[in-house]
Amino acid sequence: MTILVTGGAGYIGAHVVRLLRARGDAVVVDDLSTGSAERIADAPLVEIDLAAEEATAQLTAVMHEYGVEAVIHIAAKKQVGESAERPAWYYDQNVGAMAHLLMAMESAGVDKLMFSSSAATYGLPDLPADTLLPETVECKPISPYGKTKLICEWMCQDAEAAWGLRWAGLRYFNVAGSGWPELGDPAVLNLIPIALRALTNGEQPTVFGDDYDTPDGTCIRDYVHVLDLAQAHLDTLNYLSRGDRPHEVFNVGTGVGASVSEVLEQIGVSTGYVVDPPVVARRAGDPAKLVADVQRIQQTLGWSPTQTLAEMVDSAWAGWAPIHGEPAVAPS
Numbered sequence: 001m002t003i004l005v006t007g008g009a010g011y012i013g014a015h016v017v018r019l020l021r022a023r024g025d026a027v028v029v030d031d032l033s034t035g036s037a038e039r040i041a042d043a044p045l046v047e048i049d050l051a052a053e054e055a056t057a058q059l060t061a062v063m064h065e066y067g068v069e070a071v072i073h074i075a076a077k078k079q080v081g082e083s084a085e086r087p088a089w090y091y092d093q094n095v096g097a098m099a100h101l102l103m104a105m106e107s108a109g110v111d112k113l114m115f116s117s118s119a120a121t122y123g124l125p126d127l128p129a130d131t132l133l134p135e136t137v138e139c140k141p142i143s144p145y146g147k148t149k150l151i152c153e154w155m156c157q158d159a160e161a162a163w164g165l166r167w168a169g170l171r172y173f174n175v176a177g178s179g180w181p182e183l184g185d186p187a188v189l190n191l192i193p194i195a196l197r198a199l200t201n202g203e204q205p206t207v208f209g210d211d212y213d214t215p216d217g218t219c220i221r222d223y224v225h226v227l228d229l230a231q232a233h234l235d236t237l238n239y240l241s242r243g244d245r246p247h248e249v250f251n252v253g254t255g256v257g258a259s260v261s262e263v264l265e266q267i268g269v270s271t272g273y274v275v276d277p278p279v280v281a282r283r284a285g286d287p288a289k290l291v292a293d294v295q296r297i298q299q300t301l302g303w304s305p306t307q308t309l310a311e312m313v314d315s316a317w318a319g320w321a322p323i324h325g326e327p328a329v330a331p332s
């Protein structure tokens with residue numbers, strides 16, 4: 001069975017492709033806008049810009065040529081700040097791409113789709129401080145990026161109603177670490193890479209607010225290891241073949257949060273750098289705590305996270321140097 005992976009040359013996609021290739025065939029579709037062909041070794045790669053008008057025909061041809069049975073749609077633009085500056089482009093890239101993909105799948109008779117969604121679909125949920133975030137909470141995304149992800153979920157629902165698409169969306173929380181050092185996260189957008197960049201540049205990372213209603217006063221987020229996340233994609237493929245599919249979307253996190261201070265402390269342990277961050281004012285729109293309720297994915301897909309925060313940070317550090325050309329050792 002050949003699985004088509006869009007965005008397979010990116011950070012998360014390359015991990016999914018490596019796991020898929022260990023058990024069967026995969027073909028990658030990517031425009032290499034943020035991904036790189038080196039990340040997928042000898043896996044077949046077809047360069048297509050999914051947002052381009054000709055993408056529907058190109059994708060349909062790829063599905064026929066490779067005998068594609070299911071699609072894992074990971075490709076997207078993912079920068080929240082950039083999406084606020086260039087909203088129309090984000091809708092074009094993320095929603096436009098989904099439209100082309102769904103038209104190609106319908107036309108090629110491919111009816112299984114796993115979609116990379118995001119916790120950004122939730123926005124700033126109004127929940128009591130110590131509550132985990134379930135999939136049933138109302139989605140009120142606050143960024144154009146988060147809105148594009150929610151719209152893509154709606155498009156899948158509509159395709160299911162119209163022509164029987166079998167789909168599931170994984171709402172990723174904060175993805176971290178690397179499964180192999182050469183597959184580290186090349187983007188510097190999340191706390192761990194931001195802190196690694198600061199430290200390897202001889203600077204200190206910044207803590208935005210230590211007066212939140214959390215045990216140490218810093219914000220708590222849910223970090224999930226990219227390899228655990230990649231495994232969830234394979235489990236979702238199995239789910240799509242099932243007769244009973246009670247749910248459309250699944251949180252992917254650990255259900256256990258880590259505070260900014262705890263992550264920075266672990267970064268000090270993993271790297272050997274002295275971490276002594278300055279604390280500045282809170283950023284607007286940062287909730288105190290966002291941690292996934294993962295009961296649904298555990299009970300329905302049988303998936304559970306296996307990796308600890310220490311393993312995420314250790315592997316992120318191992319992946320940092322090869323990508324950023326830094327020596328992966330602390331200064332003496």
Ligand SMILES: NC(=O)c1ccc[n+]([C@@H]2O[C@H](COP(=O)([O-])OP(=O)(O)OC[C@H]3O[C@@H](n4cnc5c(N)ncnc54)[C@H](O)[C@@H]3O)[C@@H](O)[C@H]2O)c1
Nearest residue numbers: 007009010011012031032033034035049050075076172175
């Ligand atoms: N990294 C995270 O913490 C996180 C959290 C939540 C959701 N996500 C989602 O996971 C997915 C992958 O994220 P990532 O961190 O691996 O990002 P990434 O930028 O490393 O990977 C995205 C891949 O998609 C490709 N791509 C982008 N636009 C394309 C287009 N128009 N046509 C074809 N290919 C295109 C890029 O070249 C890249 O290879 C995205 O959908 C993102 O929204 C990521």
